[in-house]
Amino acid sequence: MSTARASETRAAWLFISPWVLGFLVFTLYPLIYTGYLSLTDYDVINDPSFVGLDNYHQLVQDPKVRLALTNTFIFAVLSVPTQLVLSFLLALLLNRAGRASGFFRTAFFLPKMTPAVAIGVLLLLLFNGQNGLVNTFLGWFGINGPAWTTDPNWIKPGLVMMSLWTVGASVVILLAALRSVPQELYDASRIDGAGFWRQTRHITIPMVSSAIFFIVIIDTIAAFQSFTEAYTAYFGSGNSTYSNDAALFYAIYLFQQAFRFLHMGYASAMSMLLFVIIMAVTAIQIRVSRGSVYYESEQA
Amino acid sequence: MTSTDTPAPRVPTLAVAPAAPVEEPRGRPPAPARPKLARIVIWALLAVLTVAFVYPFVWLVSASFKPRSEVFDNKLIPDHFTFDNYLSIWHEAPMGLWLMNSVFVTVLATVTVTISSACVAWGFAHFRFKGRDALFGVVLATMMIPGAVTMIPVYLIWDSLGMTGTLTPLWAGNLFGSAFYIFLLRQFFLGLPRELFEAAKLDGANNWQMFTKIALPLTKPALVVTALFEFQASWTDLMKPLIYLRDSDTFTVPRGLKTLLDQFGFGGEWHWELIVTASVITTLPMIVIFFLGQRQFIDGIATTGNKG
Numbered sequence: 001m002s003t004a005r006a007s008e009t010r011a012a013w014l015f016i017s018p019w020v021l022g023f024l025v026f027t028l029y030p031l032i033y034t035g036y037l038s039l040t041d042y043d044v045i046n047d048p049s050f051v052g053l054d055n056y057h058q059l060v061q062d063p064k065v066r067l068a069l070t071n072t073f074i075f076a077v078l079s080v081p082t083q084l085v086l087s088f089l090l091a092l093l094l095n096r097a098g099r100a101s102g103f104f105r106t107a108f109f110l111p112k113m114t115p116a117v118a119i120g121v122l123l124l125l126l127f128n129g130q131n132g133l134v135n136t137f138l139g140w141f142g143i144n145g146p147a148w149t150t151d152p153n154w155i156k157p158g159l160v161m162m163s164l165w166t167v168g169a170s171v172v173i174l175l176a177a178l179r180s181v182p183q184e185l186y187d188a189s190r191i192d193g194a195g196f197w198r199q200t201r202h203i204t205i206p207m208v209s210s211a212i213f214f215i216v217i218i219d220t221i222a223a224f225q226s227f228t229e230a231y232t233a234y235f236g237s238g239n240s241t242y243s244n245d246a247a248l249f250y251a252i253y254l255f256q257q258a259f260r261f262l263h264m265g266y267a268s269a270m271s272m273l274l275f276v277i278i279m280a281v282t283a284i285q286i287r288v289s290r291g292s293v294y295y296e297s298e299q300a
Numbered sequence: 301m302t303s304t305d306t307p308a309p310r311v312p313t314l315a316v317a318p319a320a321p322v323e324e325p326r327g328r329p330p331a332p333a334r335p336k337l338a339r340i341v342i343w344a345l346l347a348v349l350t351v352a353f354v355y356p357f358v359w360l361v362s363a364s365f366k367p368r369s370e371v372f373d374n375k376l377i378p379d380h381f382t383f384d385n386y387l388s389i390w391h392e393a394p395m396g397l398w399l400m401n402s403v404f405v406t407v408l409a410t411v412t413v414t415i416s417s418a419c420v421a422w423g424f425a426h427f428r429f430k431g432r433d434a435l436f437g438v439v440l441a442t443m444m445i446p447g448a449v450t451m452i453p454v455y456l457i458w459d460s461l462g463m464t465g466t467l468t469p470l471w472a473g474n475l476f477g478s479a480f481y482i483f484l485l486r487q488f489f490l491g492l493p494r495e496l497f498e499a500a501k502l503d504g505a506n507n508w509q510m511f512t513k514i515a516l517p518l519t520k521p522a523l524v525v526t527a528l529f530e531f532q533a534s535w536t537d538l539m540k541p542l543i544y545l546r547d548s549d550t551f552t553v554p555r556g557l558k559t560l561l562d563q564f565g566f567g568g569e570w571h572w573e574l575i576v577t578a579s580v581i582t583t584l585p586m587i588v589i590f591f592l593g594q595r596q597f598i599d600g601i602a603t604t605g606n607k608g
Contacts, residue, residue: 009430011423011427013423013429014423015427015507015511016424018416019416019423019439021476022473022475023476025457025476026450030453031445031450033453037452093345094346096338104349107353108349108353110587113532113590115536115586116536116554117582118579120561121561121575121576121579122356126359128372131374136374165353173605174605177605221444224446227538228539237559239562240566240567259543267452268452271448271449271451274446274448282444
């Protein structure tokens with residue numbers, strides 16, 4: 001018996017060994033090393049030199065860090081709720097679309113397949129102030145659209161609007177959740193005289209709250225790390241030097257500090273701060289959601 | 301059973317009946333008051349929204365067939381249809397090389413992560429060993445760690461191995477599996493009936509045979525989902541190519557597209573027709589893959605929200 005146990009353990013570790021190795025080398029060690037690097041000056045060429053908390057002191061005073069943080073917060077606060085509302089509405093409609101829902105679902109999901117670089121390009125083209133499709137469309141209704149891609153006040157709203165194009169995955173997740181709500185709940189409430197809105201408020205939303213919560217968490221983490229679309233559209237790589245402060249997200253500034261200016265120590269301190277912020281925001285969201293999120297498995 | 305095991309039965313339902321139409325079973329409410337009218341309104345709304353979601357593609361593709369002066373005219377059918385952009389992009393940039401690099405990286409990344417994640421997931425699903433649940437908790441926890449936190453040391457590791465500037469860092473990390481896929485595949489493995497493996501054991505099958513001959517074939521839908529997810533992630537990635545690649549000859553298509561944008565969009569040359577064409581070339585392979593694996597892809601996404 002005990003030898004069988006031992007051989008089973010041996011086999012198990014053999015199977016999981018790729019992950020164990022990868023975890024040690026590519027997650028645990030980097031986590032610790034980032035912490036260490038954040039206390040040093042390091043330019044890759046010379047050895048890291050210990051500077052204590054200097055990087056963190058600098059971080060607090062760096063106006064660009066403040067700007068990048070503000071930009072990122074604004075983007076998250078604007079994009080996460082709008083994405084959620086839009087995907088919920090789309091899922092509600094799809095849930096009622098009957099046989100055609102498969103077709104529409106595919107159409108909504110399609111943009112999710114677009115490489116983020118191409119989305120950055122599309123952003124520049126579609127939201128172009130003079131002849132972009134969005135302003136042309138607004139023009140039909142007599143609205144004089146703003147210069148989305150050049151006016152600092154409109155760059156973030158433009159990025160948020162563009163981010164709505166890729167809600168497809170959330171729509172699919174919410175639709176699956178909607179489909180798993182027991183029909184009897186609706187039947188019973190209809191007998192009680194509840195209309196569509198009351199059903200949505202008192203049955204649908206509570207019943208899919210775990211999916212909503214999942215999407216909010218995932219989208220928030222993604223928003224705090226958003227990089228590619230804004231970087232593609234508003235920042236140059238290689239010899240191009242164009243940049244736009246209104247689109248300077250935290251991840252972009254971090255990337256520049258690390259791989260453009262080779263301030264690896266400073267960038268490490270920045271990534272530690274990002275880590276703390278994301279953990280804190282996630283913890284707050286979990287806290288706030290407690291009691292208002294319904295999990296089917298808890299009922300069993 | 302631990303709490304992480306609870307959602308297990310849900311996922312395998314897909315594995316058993318991947319072809320079953322998802323629309324049918326529930327969700328269609330029994331005849332509301334005015335079913336026809338309501339449905340027409342809903343379809344009309346959905347149709348309008350569909351246009352909003354699909355039109356940017358149509359616009360992009362049509363713009364790629366326009367001469368430079370007409371790129372921004374917002375017409376669906378080009379006044380002067382031209383194939384020149386597709387020809388000149390090949391002269392202006394090593395487009396073929398970029399495509400080959402992308403295919404190379406994406407295929408290797410996909411194959412390695414699928415195999416390694418399946419191995420690890422099987423290790424966690426099939427065997428009982430001390431510390432298993434705690435260790436799996438660590439797997440789940442790593443999903444929460446933002447990539448930015450480990451980015452710099454991981455770069456330094458590849459740098460010390462002399463791998464920066466090559467395509468290796470773009471895929472080789474996948475040899476060690478990926479937490480999300482390990483989680484996903486483990487769910488499927490847990491759904492397989494244990495009796496199957498007990499019978500195989502009596503027939504003298506060893507662990508490796510049980511894994512490759514029984515478990516893997518039965519989890520094919522989940523393996524396809526994993527492969528599709530990774531293909532998408534790998535094909536569309538810009539961050540890693542920005543960090544690791546230097547020479548134009550080693551670029552992947554997203555990295556190449558960014559370079560073209562810097563050169564022809566903001567470099568003062570204003571060749572938007574080339575940028576538009578390169579965007580189509582970057583996007584199209586992904587769209588093709590999507591339509592090939594559409595069902596698995598969408599069902600796979602649908603299950604990821606059910607982590608509960």
